Amino acid sequence: MAAVQETVDRVRRIDVDQYRYGFETLIESDKAPKGLSEDTVRFISAKKSEPAWMLEWRLEAYRRWLTMTEPTWARVNYPKIDYQDLYYYSAPKPKKQVASLDEIDPEILKTYEKLGIPLREVEVLEGVVRPEGERRIAVDAVFDSVSVATTFQKELKQAGVIFMPISEAIREHPELVKKYLGTVVPTSDNYFATLNSAVFSDGSFVYVPPGVRCPMELSTYFRINERNTGQFERTLIIADKGAYVSYLEGCTAPQRDENQLHAAVVELVTLDDAEIKYSTVQNWYPGNSEGIGGIYNFVTKRGDCRGNNSKISWTQVETGSAITWKYPSCILRGDNSRGEFYSIAISNGHQQVDSGTKMIHLGKNTTSRIISKGIAAGVSQNTYRGLVTAHRKATGARNFTACDSLLIGDKCGAHTVPYVEAKNSSALFEHEATTSKISEDVLFYCVQRGLSQEEAVGLVVNGFVKDVLQQLPMEFAVEAQKLISISLEGSVG
Amino acid sequence: MTALLEVKDLKVRVEDNEILHGLSLTVNPGEIHAIMGPNGSGKSTLSHVIAGKPGYEVTGGEILFRGEDLLEMSPDERAAKGVFLAFQYPVEIPGVATMNFLRTALNAQRKARGESEFSTPDFLKKVREVAARLNIPQEMLRRGVNVGFSGGEKKRNEILQMALFEPAVCILDEMDSGLDIDALRVAADGVNALRSPERAMVVITHYQRLLNYIVPDFVHVMSKGRVVKSGGKELALELEASGYAQFEDAA
Ligand SMILES: Nc1ncnc2c1ncn2[C@@H]1O[C@H](COP(=O)(O)OP(=O)(O)OP(=O)(O)O)[C@@H](O)[C@H]1O
Ligand SMILES: [Mg+2]
Numbered sequence: 001m002a003a004v005q006e007t008v009d010r011v012r013r014i015d016v017d018q019y020r021y022g023f024e025t026l027i028e029s030d031k032a033p034k035g036l037s038e039d040t041v042r043f044i045s046a047k048k049s050e051p052a053w054m055l056e057w058r059l060e061a062y063r064r065w066l067t068m069t070e071p072t073w074a075r076v077n078y079p080k081i082d083y084q085d086l087y088y089y090s091a092p093k094p095k096k097q098v099a100s101l102d103e104i105d106p107e108i109l110k111t112y113e114k115l116g117i118p119l120r121e122v123e124v125l126e127g128v129v130r131p132e133g134e135r136r137i138a139v140d141a142v143f144d145s146v147s148v149a150t151t152f153q154k155e156l157k158q159a160g161v162i163f164m165p166i167s168e169a170i171r172e173h174p175e176l177v178k179k180y181l182g183t184v185v186p187t188s189d190n191y192f193a194t195l196n197s198a199v200f201s202d203g204s205f206v207y208v209p210p211g212v213r214c215p216m217e218l219s220t221y222f223r224i225n226e227r228n229t230g231q232f233e234r235t236l237i238i239a240d241k242g243a244y245v246s247y248l249e250g251c252t253a254p255q256r257d258e259n260q261l262h263a264a265v266v267e268l269v270t271l272d273d274a275e276i277k278y279s280t281v282q283n284w285y286p287g288n289s290e291g292i293g294g295i296y297n298f299v300t301k302r303g304d305c306r307g308n309n310s311k312i313s314w315t316q317v318e319t320g321s322a323i324t325w326k327y328p329s330c331i332l333r334g335d336n337s338r339g340e341f342y343s344i345a346i347s348n349g350h351q352q353v354d355s356g357t358k359m360i361h362l363g364k365n366t367t368s369r370i371i372s373k374g375i376a377a378g379v380s381q382n383t384y385r386g387l388v389t390a391h392r393k394a395t396g397a398r399n400f401t402a403c404d405s406l407l408i409g410d411k412c413g414a415h416t417v418p419y420v421e422a423k424n425s426s427a428l429f430e431h432e433a434t435t436s437k438i439s440e441d442v443l444f445y446c447v448q449r450g451l452s453q454e455e456a457v458g459l460v461v462n463g464f465v466k467d468v469l470q471q472l473p474m475e476f477a478v479e480a481q482k483l484i485s486i487s488l489e490g491s492v493g
Numbered sequence: 494m495t496a497l498l499e500v501k502d503l504k505v506r507v508e509d510n511e512i513l514h515g516l517s518l519t520v521n522p523g524e525i526h527a528i529m530g531p532n533g534s535g536k537s538t539l540s541h542v543i544a545g546k547p548g549y550e551v552t553g554g555e556i557l558f559r560g561e562d563l564l565e566m567s568p569d570e571r572a573a574k575g576v577f578l579a580f581q582y583p584v585e586i587p588g589v590a591t592m593n594f595l596r597t598a599l600n601a602q603r604k605a606r607g608e609s610e611f612s613t614p615d616f617l618k619k620v621r622e623v624a625a626r627l628n629i630p631q632e633m634l635r636r637g638v639n640v641g642f643s644g645g646e647k648k649r650n651e652i653l654q655m656a657l658f659e660p661a662v663c664i665l666d667e668m669d670s671g672l673d674i675d676a677l678r679v680a681a682d683g684v685n686a687l688r689s690p691e692r693a694m695v696v697i698t699h700y701q702r703l704l705n706y707i708v709p710d711f712v713h714v715m716s717k718g719r720v721v722k723s724g725g726k727e728l729a730l731e732l733e734a735s736g737y738a739q740f741e742d743a744a
Contacts (some may be wrong), residue, residue, distance in 0.1 A: 224509060440547065447545075447572070449601075450572040450599070458587070459594070459597065460589070463588030
């Protein structure tokens with residue numbers, strides 16, 4: 001049997017059992033009734049003890065959403081979603097108000113343990129002193145729809161950094177939320193973003209004040225837990241003048257039979273000389289070997305380089321979800337601002353990925369860089385969709401785009417759809433694209449040196465995506481590297 | 494005594510063409526065998542089938558390694574047991590640092606054999622030592638596997654791996670092609686340093702010159718998928734003088 005054929009067969013055998021993070025936590029949940037109506041929106045808002053202006057904002061979005069239709073332009077296929085057949089809110093019932101992790105439902109903590117998360121947490125709680133200078137991570141854990149634990153608060157507070165669930169920020173920092181929420185992704189932006197605006201349950205809020213370099217990396221781990229619960233995260237990050245923050249988002253979901261809708265919105269704002277680095281490792285349940293189940297991931301992520309000399313950089317490792325529809329973008333409004341997009345998108349089994357970025361050059365001498373690595377295996381479809389535009393005033397705009405696709409087997413597909421539009425003659429856009437099949441000769445070379453077929457595929461793929469992996473914070477890069485190998489393995493133990 | 498490697502009446506097909514038509518070869522520990530023969534006679538095919546490259550169909554005969562059925566083993570199992578093939582055309586693996594590759598491969602083999610993994614200092618020490626002997630600069634080891642290596646550097650990288658993995662049987666497929674005189678000497682010295690009473694080598698080459706450096710115990714002439722003549726090292730000289738024509742009919 002040819003090496004590639006072997007890999008293809010192995011990949012085909014992947015099924016639910018091999019999805020490592022497929023388990024559910026048995027905790028009582030507090031659900032909104034099924035279906036979507038103004039009452040659902042009111043229920044969610046009330047649950048969050050939101051001020052009236054927030055409820056109004058949501059209701060406006062909801063009414064808007066009713067007039068919209070689901071987009072169909074992406075290269076993804078899925079049965080029609082019955083929006084009345086979903087739950088829009090569920091929260092783990094807190095046993096009592098939590099002041100520390102000790103007080104959190106042990107079932108929830110166990111879940112994090114299975115995910116390999118709590119070590120750093122435990123260390124902190126046990127007072128373990130890490131070596132001087134070692135980077136630390138603050139975790140804002142979003143469990144289902146509610147943030148249940150937030151650590152490192154004190155230290156962040158000293159630096160003046162606000163890092164909290166957005167539901168809390170709405171109550172405690174309404175002036176900041178009002179000023180920025182919906183200014184990057186307007187409530188009317190697109191079908192899924194509008195839906196999110198109406199029903200978002202929770203998410204993270206970060207504000208870094210002028211001149212502050214956030215003393216640690218901020219991190220959120222997402223989980224979908226409740227069956228049939230739509231997951232609508234809302235994240236808002238603001239780096240004020242001269243501020244810097246690196247934010248890590250990682251997620252993994254339990255296995256289940258029915259498709260789950262996930263429509264998150266992430267908004268980033270950088271003012272003059274500020275920088276936000278946003279890194280994602282996405283590992284939602286991709287569905288079983290027949291393509292049943294799995295998460296529908298319709299995400300709107302956008303950054304606004306509002307100030308001069310500001311910078312936003314997106315790095316993503318996408319391995320999960322049945323369907324991914326996601327285009328983290330940058331609006332380069334400030335002069336000399338810079339946007340970056342580094343992406344690894346892996347599709348296997350029946351997964352469908354339609355992902356890419358938009359770089360909108362508005363300011364003078366704005367620059368952007370796009371490095372996209374798509375890997376398709378099984379019978380999956382992997383599309384890169386990118387838009388680079390320079391507006392009339394964007395003199396000296398520069399973009400470099402490189403899209404590489406790697407195919408494993410001959411039943412999958414990789415597609416590149418670049419849109420380029422320059423309304424300013426001084427704009428300079430470069431685009432490179434390659435598509436190749438994983439080479440049998442290279443795989444054989446590796447196995448001749450003692451690597452198993454799976455190790456060989458993992459090694460070659462990790463080599464293929466190296467440029468992007470390097471963009472991730474060290475700790476994340478190591479996890480991502482493992483995840484990449486796992487997601488292409490056929491026999492995960 | 495069990496032979497280290499025993500190829501018996503091997504018949505191999507590729508896409509409906511029979512390429513090896515009943516080839517036999519016995520290699521004992523400590524021996525060096527040279528295989529010569531015209532282009533297309535099946536030398537690389539033989540080496541690939543021994544190493545377990547997919548795409549070849551064995552329709553007859555067998556290959557034994559220390560008496561065990563080699564054809565039953567996956568290619569990585571064969572590697573762990575000590576079968577090493579220095580490729581005629583080593584491939585490039587972009588993004589995978591040579592050092593990382595060497596270490597991953599070595600530890601994979603050791604793990605398969607139930608041995609402990611090398612510690613980082615031990616591994617580094619070993620690589621440095623071997624690399625220095627083969628005139629391989631450290632900088633090369635930081636680059637992607639064979640990426641941007643010259644032809645000669647690629648071949649030296651093969652010898653480096655051979656020295657590191659310490660296999661039982663080394664099959665060298667045209668390791669002299671593309672090497673200049675000095676590089677050839679360095680590579681051959683590297684190979685000679687690995688000669689031992691326990692280890693055997695099968696050296697595939699077109700040129701007698703290599704055999705001045707790596708002196709074989711046996712020389713086999715292949716033609717059209719068979720071994721048509723075997724002899725001592727003087728057979729190589731004879732071939733150099735008279736060419737393969739005399740053997741074409743025998744095949
Ligand atoms: N994949 C293949 N498909 C079809 N024919 C093949 C394939 N691989 C090898 N062959 C044929 O098998 C024969 C032997 O090839 P092989 O590469 O083993 O020769 P060789 O003796 O190593 O030649 P050289 O001295 O040029 O390296 C050749 O005729 C070649 O064309
Ligand atoms: Mg050959």
